[in-house]
Structures are given as C-alpha cells and as structure tokens.
Amino acid sequence: MTTVKELPEEDWFESGHTACPGCGGAMTVRIAMKVLGPDTVVYMPASCLLIFSDMYPFNAFKVPSLQVLFETSAICASGIKRALKQLGKDDVTVVAFAGDGGTADIGMQALSGAAERNEDILYICYDNEAYMNTGIQRSGTTPFGAWTTTTPLGPEAEGRGKLEYKKDVPRIMMAHDVPYVATASLGFPADLLKKLEKAKAKKGFRYLHVLSPCPIGWRTDSDKTVDLAKLAVETGIFTLLEYEDGVLRISREPRFSPVRDYLKAQGRFRHMTDEQVATLEAWVREKWERDRALAKALGPKPAAPG
Amino acid sequence: MTEAKAAPVGERRMVTGDYAAAWGAMVSRPDVIAAYPITPQTMIIEHLAEFLAAGKLRAELMRVESEHSALSAVIAAEATGVRTYTATSSQGLSLMHEPLFVAPPMHLPIVMSVVNRTVAAPLGIWVEHNDTMPQRDTGWMQVYVEDAQEALDMILQAYRVSEHPEVQLPTMVCMDAFLVSHTIESVELPSPEAADAFLPRYRPVHAVLDPERPMVLGAASPPEYIQEVRWETDLRMRRAAEVLEEVDRAYGSAFGRSYGGAIETYRLEDAEVGLVTLGTVTSTARDVVDSMRARGEKIGLIKLRYFRPFPADRLRDVTEDLRAIGVYDRAVSFGVGGPTYIETRNALYDSHKVPILGFLAGLGGRDVTHGDVELMVRKVQAAGARGRRAGGVTWIGTRGVSP
Numbered sequence: 001m002t003t004v005k006e007l008p009e010e011d012w013f014e015s016g017h018t019a020c021p022g023c024g025g026a027m028t029v030r031i032a033m034k035v036l037g038p039d040t041v042v043y044m045p046a047s048c049l050l051i052f053s054d055m056y057p058f059n060a061f062k063v064p065s066l067q068v069l070f071e072t073s074a075i076c077a078s079g080i081k082r083a084l085k086q087l088g089k090d091d092v093t094v095v096a097f098a099g100d101g102g103t104a105d106i107g108m109q110a111l112s113g114a115a116e117r118n119e120d121i122l123y124i125c126y127d128n129e130a131y132m133n134t135g136i137q138r139s140g141t142t143p144f145g146a147w148t149t150t151t152p153l154g155p156e157a158e159g160r161g162k163l164e165y166k167k168d169v170p171r172i173m174m175a176h177d178v179p180y181v182a183t184a185s186l187g188f189p190a191d192l193l194k195k196l197e198k199a200k201a202k203k204g205f206r207y208l209h210v211l212s213p214c215p216i217g218w219r220t221d222s223d224k225t226v227d228l229a230k231l232a233v234e235t236g237i238f239t240l241l242e243y244e245d246g247v248l249r250i251s252r253e254p255r256f257s258p259v260r261d262y263l264k265a266q267g268r269f270r271h272m273t274d275e276q277v278a279t280l281e282a283w284v285r286e287k288w289e290r291d292r293a294l295a296k297a298l299g300p301k302p303a304a305p306g
Numbered sequence: 307m308t309e310a311k312a313a314p315v316g317e318r319r320m321v322t323g324d325y326a327a328a329w330g331a332m333v334s335r336p337d338v339i340a341a342y343p344i345t346p347q348t349m350i351i352e353h354l355a356e357f358l359a360a361g362k363l364r365a366e367l368m369r370v371e372s373e374h375s376a377l378s379a380v381i382a383a384e385a386t387g388v389r390t391y392t393a394t395s396s397q398g399l400s401l402m403h404e405p406l407f408v409a410p411p412m413h414l415p416i417v418m419s420v421v422n423r424t425v426a427a428p429l430g431i432w433v434e435h436n437d438t439m440p441q442r443d444t445g446w447m448q449v450y451v452e453d454a455q456e457a458l459d460m461i462l463q464a465y466r467v468s469e470h471p472e473v474q475l476p477t478m479v480c481m482d483a484f485l486v487s488h489t490i491e492s493v494e495l496p497s498p499e500a501a502d503a504f505l506p507r508y509r510p511v512h513a514v515l516d517p518e519r520p521m522v523l524g525a526a527s528p529p530e531y532i533q534e535v536r537w538e539t540d541l542r543m544r545r546a547a548e549v550l551e552e553v554d555r556a557y558g559s560a561f562g563r564s565y566g567g568a569i570e571t572y573r574l575e576d577a578e579v580g581l582v583t584l585g586t587v588t589s590t591a592r593d594v595v596d597s598m599r600a601r602g603e604k605i606g607l608i609k610l611r612y613f614r615p616f617p618a619d620r621l622r623d624v625t626e627d628l629r630a631i632g633v634y635d636r637a638v639s640f641g642v643g644g645p646t647y648i649e650t651r652n653a654l655y656d657s658h659k660v661p662i663l664g665f666l667a668g669l670g671g672r673d674v675t676h677g678d679v680e681l682m683v684r685k686v687q688a689a690g691a692r693g694r695r696a697g698g699v700t701w702i703g704t705r706g707v708s709p
Contacts, residue, residue: 041515043382046526056525064515066385067524068408072378075370079338079382080515082366086337086388092517110378113371 001197004189007034017060019052022222024186024212024229025126026052029097031189032124035196036093038063041084043077043096045107046070048133049126071106073098074114077121085120093122093200100127104140104169115176115205122199122206125169128214136217140167143237144283145276147268148217160276161268165283170209171294174243178205181243182251185211187230191240191251198244211238219267228265235262236284239291248298250291259284315500315561319493323454323486326493327393327419327479328353330461332363333501334417337388337508340368340379345431346487347395347421373398377405377418384414385523387514389465392416395483396423396437403441409476410445410542411535412523413512415468416476417461422450422585422636423483424670432671433483435585435637439613439645445539447477447546448613450584454491457481459563462496462505466553471511473546475539483671485586496561504560547615568617570609571624573599577606579686580625582633582650584610587667587674591634594679605683610646618653625654630661630690632682636668643699651697661689667702678702681709 012033019026025048033040042065044050050067053060068076073096081094098107103125114121130148131137138148143166147153151162173181180202184192192210199206211229215222232238233254240251259281263269272280321329328350331339341351357363366383370376373394380390394402399420409416424430425437438448449464451457457479464477481487496504513521527535551567558564573595574580583591588609595607608624610617625631631654635644642648647664654662665682668674681702689696702709 039517041386041517050526054522054525056522056527056531059522059525061522062520063517064520065522066382066515067526068378068381068385069404072375072382072405075375075378076382078368079340079379080386082338082368082379083383083386083388086366087386109371110375113375116371117369 001194002035004193007193012036012038012040012062013053014060014062017053018055019048020216020222022215022225023048023052024214024225025049025099025128027186027225028124028126028210028212031192032095032097032196035193036095036200039091040093040095041066041080043067043073043080043094045073045098045102047099047102049097049099051133070102072110073102073107074119074121074123075110077123078114078117078119081120095122095124097124097126099132100125100129100141101131101139104167112176115173115178115207118178118204120203120205122208124208124210126210126212128212128217129166130214130217132214132217138162141169142166144280145269145272147271153271160273161271170207170241173207174248176205177246178207179203179245180206182207183209183211183239183241185229185233185238185240186213187226187233188240188252195242217268220265224265228262231257231262231265235259236288237262239287241291241295243298246298247300248295249300250295316494316496319495320490321454321493321495322349322488322490323457323481324349324421324488325353326454326458326495327461327481328357329495330458331391331419332357333496333498334391334462334465334505335389335502335507336365336391338366338368338380338383338390339392340370340376341392341394342370342373342376342398344373344395344398346423346483347393347398347419349487350393350419373401374405377402380416381405381408381414384409384416385412385515387510387516389508390416391418393419393421395421396425399437399441400425403444406441406444406446408524410539413474414476415465415474417464417468418476418478419457419461420478420480421483421487422480430670431483433485433586433636434669434671435480435635438478438480439637441478442614442645445475445543446614447475447543448480449477449611450480450613451486452586452588452609454486454489454493455563456565457486458493458495459557459561459565462501463550463553463557465505466556467546467550469508470549473542473549474512475542475546480585482586500560504557543615547617550612565611567620568612568615569620569624570611572607572609574606574608574624576604577628578604579630579632579683579690580606580608580628581679581683581686582608582610582631582646584613584634584646585636587634587636587679590674590676591679594676594683598680598683613646616649616653621650621653622657625658628660629693630663630686632663632665632686634665634667634682638666638669647699659695661686661692661694661696663689663697664699665702666699672703674703
C-alpha cells in the first residue's frame with residue numbers, strides 16, 4: 001500500500017486550476033488522480049470541478065476528460081467503459097467525479113442503474129454537502145440544521161436551516177450489493193489512499209464517498225478544510241466504513257468528541273439552538289447504532305471451528 | 307423509391323418495421339447500443355438482444371434505466387470513438403431532449419430510430435409527429451420514412467451521412483408508430499457483407515477519449531467561443547443537405563433502391579397543384595393522386611423525407627410551376643399550424659406568389675383516409691383557382707368541426 005509519503009510527485013490533476021483556496025473537492029480529485037494515474041479517463045458533470053478545471057481553453061487534467069450533463073456521471077462513465085472494452089482497452093480506468101448534488105439528488109437514477117448493472121467504473125462523490133457551484137443551495141446530503149441560501153435563517157419555523165437529515169448515499173449504494181462501497185475523509189489521508197487503491201484494483205462497480213469540506217459554503221477559513229474533515233469523523237457525524245465483497249467494516253472508531261465542537265467551527269451551523277443541537281446529537285447516536293448493527297450483521301464471518 | 311437495378315445483396319422476408327430497423331442497426335455494426343423500452347419501439351431492442359444472443363451481433367448492449375441514460379450512454383461511447391445506435395419513441399424522446407443538444411456540437415454521428423408516437427397528454431401510443439418535431443432545433447438530422455424497407459435502408463444511409471467528415475451530425479430515422487413499426491411487409495434484408503461494402507468500419511475523425519492522446523470533450527466555454535460552435539454546427543447541417551443526396555445515389559448503386567434524397571416527387575410533372583406529405587400518409591396520398599389523375603386532374607405529390615436539413619432549395623425547384631400547394635402535418639404548433647407548413651411557407655416566401663395551405667389530420671393516430679386527402683387537394687385546387695397568394699390552416703377529420 002502506498003503511504004502519503006510515497007505518493008508520486010507527479011500530478012494528473014495539475015495546479016493552475018481555479019478552485020477556491022482550501023477547496024476539499026479539488027484536494028480529493030488531486031489525491032485520487034495520483035493513485036489512478038495516466039491510464040484513466042475522467043467524467044465530470046456540470047459542477048464546481050468542471051468550472052475550475054475545464055473552462056475552455058484551460059484544462060487541469062493530464063488525462064482525457066468528458067462532460068455531458070449534470071445527472072449523467074454514472075451512465076456516461078459506463079458508456080465510456082463499454083466503448084473502451086469494444087476497442088480492446090479494457091485496462092483503462094474510468095472514473096466519475098461528481099459532487100453531492102450530482103450524486104445524491106439529480107444523478108441518483110443513473111447511479112442506481114449503473115450500480116445494478118455492475119458497470120465496471122469507479123464513481124467518486126466529493127461531498128461538500130450543498131450545491132456549491134450554483135451558490136450554496138441545500139442538497140440531499142446537507143446536514144440537519146445547516147444554513148444554505150435555500151434554507152435561510154428567519155423568525156419562522158422554516159428559518160432554522162435545513163429541517164431534514166443528511167441522505168445516507170453509501171447505505172443506498174450498499175443496498176445494490178456492488179463489489180466496493182467506501183466512505184473516506186480528507187482528514188484521514190492514509191485511509192483514503194488505501195480505499196482508492198482498492199477501488200482502482202477491483203472490477204465492477206465501485207463507489208467512494210469522500211467528505212470534502214467547502215470553506216465558502218461551510219463558512220469557514222480556507223485553512224480549516226482538513227481539520228474539519230477530521231473533526232467530522234471524530235465527532236461521529238461522518239462514519240468511515242468499507243463494504244467490500246459483501247463484508248462491512250467500520251474503518252475507524254471515533255473518539256466521539258462533542259458534536260458542538262464541529263458545529264461551532266462553522267458559520268453554517270452557528271445559529272443552531274440547543275434543541276437543534278440535541279436533535280443532531282440524537283441523530284448521530286442513532287446513526288451509530290444502525291451502522292454498528294449493520295457492521296455486525298454484514299461483518300466478517302468468524303472462521304469455522306476446527 | 308426507384309428500383310435502379312436488382313443486385314443479390316440480401317434476403318427478402320416478411321417482417322415488421324421494428325424488425326427491419328433492428329436488422330438495419332445490426333448490419334451497421336454498432337459497437338455500443340443503449341436503449342430503454344417504450345411502445346412501439348420495444349421490438350427493435352428485443353430483436354437486437356436476440357441477434358446478440360444468437361451471436362449475429364458483436365456489440366455492448368446496455369439495457370439502461372431511462373431514455374435519458376440511453377442517449378447519454380451512446381454519447382459517451384461515441385465520444386470514446388465507436389459507432390453507436392439507440393432507438394426510442396414519444397415520451398422517451400422527450401426525456402432525451404436534454405442530451406439531444408450535446409451530440410451535434412461535439413461532432414458525434416449517432417444514429418437513432420424514433421418510432422413516432424403521441425406525446426401525452428392525453429396518453430396515446432399511436433402515431434403523431436409531436437415527439438420528433440419539437441426536437442428540430444437540437445442539431446439532429448431528421449428523415450421521415452414511409453415503410454419498413456425505408457426504415458431499414460435509412461439507417462445504413464444515415465450512418466454514411468452522419469459520419470461524413472464534413473457532416474458529423476447525428477440522425478433520427480423517424481418511422482410512424484404501428485403503421486410502420488408493427489406492420490408486416492416484404493422487406494429485403496441486406497446481407498452483412500453488402501452492408502459492410504456500403505458502410506465501412508467506423509473511423510472517428512472527431513476528438514476521442516484516449517489516454518494515449520488526452521483531450522477534453524465537453525469543456526465549459528465562455529461567450530468568446532460558443533457562437534462559433536453554433537455557426538460551425540449550422541455549416542455542417544447545410545453541408546449535410548448535399549451529402550445526403552450523394553449517399554442516397556450511392557445506396558441506389560449498391561442495393562438497387564434509392565429515394566430521391568431529401569425529396570421524392572410523385573406524378574408532379576405538369577401538375578397544377580401539389581401536396582407535401584411526410585411519413586405513411588404519403589402512401590395514401592399516392593393512391594389519391596392516381597385516382598384523381600385517372601379522372602384527368604393534374605395533381606402531384608411531394609414526399610418530404612428530410613426535415614433537417616430542410617431541403618428549401620429543392621422544394622423551391624420542384625414546386626415552381628405549381629398554382630397552389632397544400633402541406634400536410636401530423637403535429638401542431640398551437641395557434642400557428644403544423645411545422646412542415648410553417649417551414650414550407652418560409653422556404654417558398656421569396657419565390658412563390660401562390661397559395662400555400664396547411665392541413666392538420668391524423669393527430670393522436672387517427673386514420674387519414676383517402677377522403678381526407680382528397681378534401682385537402684380540393685381545397686388546394688380551389689385556392690389555386692382564386693389565383694392569389696394565401697395561407698391558412700385547416701383541421702381535417704375533427705369531430706364537430708367542419709373543415
């Protein structure tokens with residue numbers, strides 16, 4: 001396994017792109033491309049990534065890339081792979097990089113279809129928990145309580161940030177029984193690298209969900225990206241897990257530091273009442289109960305005696 | 307259709323229009339096919355799956371979860387450098403509206419059969435052209451066929467036109483629901499060898515996704531560049547108008563069948579009035595022309611085959627001696643008239659001072675009878691006799707509405 005120190009110096013997603021300082025999405029893509037290497041074709045939907053990497057006449061990828069539509073990441077990656085197979089280039093990795101809106105919401109139908117058909121692609125969702133490219137609108141993966149421009153603050157009950165919980169996309173993908181589903185965080189790069197390498201090596205449909213903070217949308221300083229990605233895991237807000245060939249493992253037992261520490265570090269949560277915080281804390285507890293129950297049910301089978 | 311010479315290039319069998327289309331797709335040797343089932347297109351994909359299962363077809367067949375994905379999949383595959391095919395109908399084509407726009411500027415010569423069917427509401431599965439007509443501004447070529455043989459032949463021709471280095475635009479081969487798709491007719495099924503000779507293996511001339519030569523396809527663009535993309539696509543559509551005529555002639559030499567290119571005329575020489583039709587109504591109109599001609603009436607028929615590129619020049623040429631022109635449509639732009647009527651009047655505005663009348667009939671799959679067509683001709687004759695420029699749209703065969 002490659003360690004962080006052993007990562008190649010060469011980038012396949014180069015500097016010079018126009019992402020904001022501290023962009024978690026750009027970091028996720030850069031690290032992923034270091035692992036995936038030159039024998040890769042990239043699909044990206046209309047997204048922050050497209051705008052900061054492929055605005056004609058500029059391009060940050062040193063590998064071929066395609067953009068068709070917002071909701072077509074999984075299907076277009078599949079189409080590329082099927083064509084490569086016909087051309088005798090089955091060894092080329094096809095990866096789709098899509099944000100949470102393009103994955104959890106508008107892209108879900110194509111994602112589910114490609115997973116069900118076990119298309120031989122790697123799908124990486126860089127989850128920054130809102131529609132950041134269009135200006136911080138809430139998405140299916142925006143956490144409970146978060147301010148966004150479509151969940152603004154005000155005196156009414158509607159004015160308390162997002163009223164619904166974050167959609168659990170990795171669990172949806174696990175329900176498709178694909179060869180590989182994993183979550184990762186920029187706060188734990190060794191874990192991220194290990195999962196990228198596994199995902200690259202496997203055949204069939206592979207899904208990687210990477211928590212990728214967005215300083216603009218999360219209302220934080222641009223040097224806090226990695227700290228927040230770490231804190232999201234350590235507070236239990238974001239679970240690191242891996243579902244490989246039907247076996248589920250929790251990748252890291254968090255310290256369960258106070259959820260409030262994570263919330264108060266971000267402007268998008270600063271308005272939350274004690275009651276709202278308690279609601280979110282309860283959600284974290286329930287999520288962990290469920291994740292542990294799932295891991296127990298789907299965990300490694302004990303070796304047969306004798 | 308003209309029978310030039312009979313060459314032993316296939317086998318004649320009784321098949322449905324959908325089977326004919328599936329055969330045409332098979333012998334075109336696409337590498338990737340993606341589709342989603344919708345009545346009355348389903349049999350096309352079922353037959354392709356059978357050909358695959360029987361080892362007659364070596365393609366990746368993607369049974370995808372929606373038409374939006376079907377077209378997106380073949381766009382991505384075509385962008386990777388292989389020949390692709392898909393087929394749909396009605397609501398499916400509506401769902402494809404968004405990806406339709408992507409293929410033309412990216413030079414992706416996809417071929418798609420569209421079985422023309424009513425778009426809801428009300429839900430209906432029978433023929434209407436209000437699925438394809440609203441797609442006329444997407445940059446796809448559109449050819450409307452009359453029978454199963456033409457549905458097959460035009461797939462092979464469409465690949466040749468679409469893949470021409472100076473065209474590189476996708477094509478919809480439009481065939482009427484049930485009247486073509488499910489009607490069993492005698493069709494000559496070209497042998498794979500004959501098809502290969504007419505349509506060589508695909509060699510893309512557009513940019514492709516290849517790690518050996520990395521390129522970006524589908525980049526975002528600022529206003530500094532997009533207008534030129536539009537202009538260049540327009541240029542290729544105009545060039546296609548010439549290429550499709552050459553390809554139709556070449557097809558005639560290879561298979562003994564050609565269709566007159568963008569327009570086929572029937573008994574138009576010395577005609578005083580003419581009727582423009584597209585799709586299966588043309589067959590009915592031919593009969594009407596024959597019986598009216600037998601009574602000494604000088605009428606003729608213009609079968610409009612290509613709607614995009616719209617053959618304005620050829621339409622002007624073939625209609626220049628007519629005293630009046632009628633235009634039939636199976637789709638309506640509400641408050642205006644049928645798209646073919648609108649485009650025909652636009653094409654003839656500078657050169658023709660004669661009445662050009664629009665007729666709407668057969669919507670939702672209602673039969674267009676000989677009587678309906680004769681009524682259209684009578685109205686055109688009457689307008690011609692009055693001798694001044696005129697327009698107007700008449701609904702034919704509408705319950706409670708006298709035409």
